[in-house]
Amino acid sequence: MAPAPSSRWCPTPEQLMILEEMYRGGVKTPSATQIQHITAHLSLYGKIEGKNVFYWFQNHKARDRQKLRRRLSKQLMIQHHHQQLYPINHHQHFLHHFLEPPCYIPGFHQVHHCNSAGFLSQAQLQNACCPQMVDYTWKVEIPGMKETEKSATGSYGDDRVFMTDMGSSLTCCSGRPLKTLELFPVTATGLDHKKTALLSSKSPNVSSPATN
Amino acid sequence: MAPAPSSRWCPTPEQLMILEEMYRGGVKTPSATQIQHITAHLSLYGKIEGKNVFYWFQNHKARDRQKLRRRLSKQLMIQHHHQQLYPINHHQHFLHHFLEPPCYIPGFHQVHHCNSAGFLSQAQLQNACCPQMVDYTWKVEIPGMKETEKSATGSYGDDRVFMTDMGSSLTCCSGRPLKTLELFPVTATGLDHKKTALLSSKSPNVSSPATN
DNA sequence: GCAAATTAATGATTTATTCAAG
DNA sequence: CTTGAATAAATCATTAATTTGC
Numbered sequence: 001m002a003p004a005p006s007s008r009w010c011p012t013p014e015q016l017m018i019l020e021e022m023y024r025g026g027v028k029t030p031s032a033t034q035i036q037h038i039t040a041h042l043s044l045y046g047k048i049e050g051k052n053v054f055y056w057f058q059n060h061k062a063r064d065r066q067k068l069r070r071r072l073s074k075q076l077m078i079q080h081h082h083q084q085l086y087p088i089n090h091h092q093h094f095l096h097h098f099l100e101p102p103c104y105i106p107g108f109h110q111v112h113h114c115n116s117a118g119f120l121s122q123a124q125l126q127n128a129c130c131p132q133m134v135d136y137t138w139k140v141e142i143p144g145m146k147e148t149e150k151s152a153t154g155s156y157g158d159d160r161v162f163m164t165d166m167g168s169s170l171t172c173c174s175g176r177p178l179k180t181l182e183l184f185p186v187t188a189t190g191l192d193h194k195k196t197a198l199l200s201s202k203s204p205n206v207s208s209p210a211t212n
Numbered sequence: 213m214a215p216a217p218s219s220r221w222c223p224t225p226e227q228l229m230i231l232e233e234m235y236r237g238g239v240k241t242p243s244a245t246q247i248q249h250i251t252a253h254l255s256l257y258g259k260i261e262g263k264n265v266f267y268w269f270q271n272h273k274a275r276d277r278q279k280l281r282r283r284l285s286k287q288l289m290i291q292h293h294h295q296q297l298y299p300i301n302h303h304q305h306f307l308h309h310f311l312e313p314p315c316y317i318p319g320f321h322q323v324h325h326c327n328s329a330g331f332l333s334q335a336q337l338q339n340a341c342c343p344q345m346v347d348y349t350w351k352v353e354i355p356g357m358k359e360t361e362k363s364a365t366g367s368y369g370d371d372r373v374f375m376t377d378m379g380s381s382l383t384c385c386s387g388r389p390l391k392t393l394e395l396f397p398v399t400a401t402g403l404d405h406k407k408t409a410l411l412s413s414k415s416p417n418v419s420s421p422a423t424n
Numbered sequence: 425g426c427a428a429a430t431t432a433a434t435g436a437t438t439t440a441t442t443c444a445a446g
Numbered sequence: 447c448t449t450g451a452a453t454a455a456a457t458c459a460t461t462a463a464t465t466t467g468c
Binding site for chain 4: 007008009010011051052055056058059060063
C-alpha cells in the first residue's frame with residue numbers, strides 16, 4: 001500500500017534554496033526549457049515535476065508583488081495619516097494603484113475589491129522589468145486511446161506546453177549575469193491530482209440564488 | 213510560398229456552429245477527454261487543435277459572464293435612477309457584485325477597476341450552476357533531448373493537462389441531457405506560435421515610473 | 425467598387441484571486 | 447499561516463467587419 005503519497009509537492013530545503021537563489025538571481029518567469037533544466041536539476045534532491053517549478057515561480061512572483069503592494073499600502077496609510085495631520089497637496093496619487101483593497105476579507109469569498117474610498121488596487125506591475133518573449137505550444141497525446149475511466153494512468157488528455165522564452169538579454173533588473181543551468185536529460189514524469197470539490201466549500205450558493 | 217498561414221486559429225462556420233451548440237447544450241468547461249473528442253470531431257471541418265477548443269470555451273464562458281454583468285449593470289443603473297426618484301430601502305445590494313466597473317476604458321490599459329462610487333464588480337459567478345469536479349495533470353515529455361534551438365519541433369517542454377471532469381449530474385441549468393460525442397481516435401497535433409512582443413505596446417511604463 | 429483607416433470580435437496570454445493541504 | 451494548486455479576470459494582439467474618401 002502506498003504510504004499516503006502527498007497530494008501535492010513538498011519541496012525539500014535544497015530545492016527551495018535553489019529556487020529562491022534563482023529567483024533572487026533574476027529568474028522570475030522561466031521558459032519551458034529553463035523549467036525542464038531546473039526540474040531535472042532539482043529532481044536530484046527529491047521528487048519534483050515541471051508543473052511544480054512552474055507554479056512555484058508563478059506563486060512566488062505573485063506573492064512578491066502582493067507583499068510589495070501591502071507594504072506600499074501601509075506606507076501610504078501612514079503618509080495619509082501624516083497628511084491629514086499636516087495637509088500638503090497630494091503628490092503620490094499614482095501609488096493608489098498599489099494599494100491593498102481595503103475591504104477585502106480573505107475567506108469571505110463573495111465580497112472583495114470593494115472599498116469605500118473610491119480608488120483601488122490591481123496594479124500593473126507586469127513587464128516592469130525583464131520584457132520577455134513568449135512562445136506557447138499545445139499538443140494532444142493519446143497513449144492507448146482506451147480511457148473510459150479516469151483512473152490515473154497519467155498521460156492522456158490535452159497537454160499544454162508553456163514555453164516562455166527569454167530574449168538574449170538576461171541581465172535585466174539585477175546586474176547579475178544570471179547563470180543558466182546546463183542541459184540535463186529529462187525523463188517523463190507524470191502524476192495525477194484529484195480534487196473532490198463537489199460538496200466542499202465551493203459553490204456556496206447552491207440553494208439560495210440570491211446569495212451574491 | 214505559404215499563403216500567409218494565419219497566426220491564430222480561425223474557426224470555420226461548421227466548427228463554430230458545433231461549439232455554440234455544445235455550449236448552449238451545457239458544456240461550459242469541457243474536460244480534457246471531452247476536449248479531445250471535440251477536437252477530433254471538429255478537425256473533420258478544418259484545422260484545429262485542442263488548445264483552440266480549450267480557449268474557445270474559456271473565452272466564451274468569460275464573455276458570457278461579462279455580458280451578463282454588463283446587462284445587470286445597465287439594469288441596476290436604471291433601477292438606481294428609479295430609486296433616486298422613488299427612494300425605497302435597498303434590497304438588491306448583492307447585485308453590486310455584478311456591476312460593470314464604471315470607469316474602465318477599453319484601450320486605456322493603465323486605469324481600470326477604478327470607480328468613484330465605492331462599489332464594484334468582479335463577481336464570482338463560477339459554480340453558480342453545474343458544479344464540476346476538476347482534475348489537473350502535468351507531464352514532461354522530451355522527444356530526443358536535443359533542443360538547444362526552439363525551432364518548432366513541437367513536442368518538448370512542460371505539458372499541462374486540463375482535465376475538468378463533470379460529475380454524473382449533467383442536467384444542470386438547462387434540462388437538456390447533454391449528448392456526448394462518441395470516442396474518436398486522436399493523433400497528436402503540435403504547432404508553435406511565436407510572439408515578437410519585445411518592442412511593441414507591451415511594458416508602456418519603462419521610462420516613467422510614475423505612470424500608474 | 426475598393427482599399428486605406430477605424431472599430432469591433434475574438435483567439436491567445438498573463439496576472440490576480442481563490443481554494444485547500446499541511 | 448504558509449504555500450502549492452486551480453480558476454477566473456484582465457489584458458494583449460490579430461483578424462473580421464465596417465466606415466470613409468476617392
